[in-house]
Amino acid sequence: MPEDNSKDILIEVKNLKKYFNVGAGAVLKAVDDVSFVIRKGETLGLVGESGCGKTTCGRTVLGLYGATDGHVIYEGVDIQGLKGKAKKDFTKKAQIIFQDPYASLNPRMTVGDIIAEGIDIHGMYRGAARTKKIYEMLDHVGLNREHASRFPHEFSGGQRQRIGIARALAIEPEFIVCDEPISALDVSIQAQIVNLLIKLQKEMGLTYLFIAHDLSMVKHISDRVGVMYLGNMMEFASSHDLYEKPLHPYTQALLSAIPVPDPEIEKNRERIKLEGEVPSPINPKPGCRFSARCKYAKQICFQERPQFKEVEKQHFVSCHLF
Ligand SMILES: Nc1ncnc2c1ncn2[C@@H]1O[C@H](COP(=O)(O)OP(=O)(O)OP(=O)(O)O)[C@@H](O)[C@H]1O
Numbered sequence: 001m002p003e004d005n006s007k008d009i010l011i012e013v014k015n016l017k018k019y020f021n022v023g024a025g026a027v028l029k030a031v032d033d034v035s036f037v038i039r040k041g042e043t044l045g046l047v048g049e050s051g052c053g054k055t056t057c058g059r060t061v062l063g064l065y066g067a068t069d070g071h072v073i074y075e076g077v078d079i080q081g082l083k084g085k086a087k088k089d090f091t092k093k094a095q096i097i098f099q100d101p102y103a104s105l106n107p108r109m110t111v112g113d114i115i116a117e118g119i120d121i122h123g124m125y126r127g128a129a130r131t132k133k134i135y136e137m138l139d140h141v142g143l144n145r146e147h148a149s150r151f152p153h154e155f156s157g158g159q160r161q162r163i164g165i166a167r168a169l170a171i172e173p174e175f176i177v178c179d180e181p182i183s184a185l186d187v188s189i190q191a192q193i194v195n196l197l198i199k200l201q202k203e204m205g206l207t208y209l210f211i212a213h214d215l216s217m218v219k220h221i222s223d224r225v226g227v228m229y230l231g232n233m234m235e236f237a238s239s240h241d242l243y244e245k246p247l248h249p250y251t252q253a254l255l256s257a258i259p260v261p262d263p264e265i266e267k268n269r270e271r272i273k274l275e276g277e278v279p280s281p282i283n284p285k286p287g288c289r290f291s292a293r294c295k296y297a298k299q300i301c302f303q304e305r306p307q308f309k310e311v312e313k314q315h316f317v318s319c320h321l322f
Pocket residue numbers: 020022028029030048049050051052053054055056057213281
């Protein structure tokens with residue numbers, strides 16, 4: 001992938017692979033040679049169907065999974081070589097917000113102690129300063145100070161997600177992987193949480209990797225978007241270019257599945273239907289991962305994996321049609 005202006009880059013993901021051995025010599029290629037950069041202060045959307053490797057990619061970028069191959073360079077330093085204090089410092093800079101606000105909060109801890117988990121691990125504040133920080137975070141995410149002494153089960157899904165956000169932000173990180181932070185929530189409160197994340201990003205100068213299934217949601221909040229399919233990055237472009245001019249047949253199909261608000265247009269427009277199931281990521285076939293479902297597939301598509309190339313300025317696609 002050609003270089004961006006390097007001073008704007010926070011993270012460089014280079015030829016990243018994460019494979020899982022799933023027994024009897026079978027290898028599940030969850031993330032298979034993916035490259036992209038994340039710029040300081042941006043929201044990078046990562047989309048694709050269930051099982052395409054979004055969470056694995058996010059967790060490997062955070063160093064929660066060791067990479068099988070490739071590099072994650074954070075402010076010029078490869079995170080895989082980090083040990084001891086340097087590793088701890090990195091975990092303070094890079095945080096995650098989980099999809100399931102029910103499963104990710106310890107039911108036996110008070111909300112205050114949950115929010116202070118990272119503060120305690122990193123020894124940032126004690127006593128009155130710690131309490132002050134907890135209150136400040138509750139304010140930030142739209143909860144009350146009285147909530148600090150209560151337990152997770154006393155809260156709604158949306159409130160729990162606010163607690164998860166407060167916990168991630170309490171240690172003043174720079175970068176956050178938001179792993180489908182709204183998909184477990186009621187539609188009516190999804191927008192509130194998204195707006196909160198946008199507000200906090202502005203206030204705290206955060207950089208987000210925002211993972212989602214829903215392309216329409218990602219369009220709203222992302223500066224740039226990457227589309228994954230079976231462990232590969234199929235297309236990568238600014239949000240505007242991706243939606244106005246999708247190049248990859250897979251991206252076109254995903255976009256065509258989003259309903260158009262105008263009923264007249266909706267009724268008459270042609271939809272691209274994706275035929276067949278997502279193939280298994282275990283011991284994948286050679287060629288383009290999408291070839292089995294692609295209506296434009298030619299012989300080469302079944303034989304050779306296409307290169308990920310820049311076909312227009314900052315618009316990358318991995319497809320033999322280009
Ligand atoms: N620890 C693991 N061991 C073995 N296989 C795994 C492991 N974690 C993930 N996988 C497999 O890797 C692939 C990618 O999974 P991943 O959770 O990254 O997908 P995803 O895009 O986040 O999906 P979803 O949208 O459902 O969250 C899947 O086939 C999954 O079964």
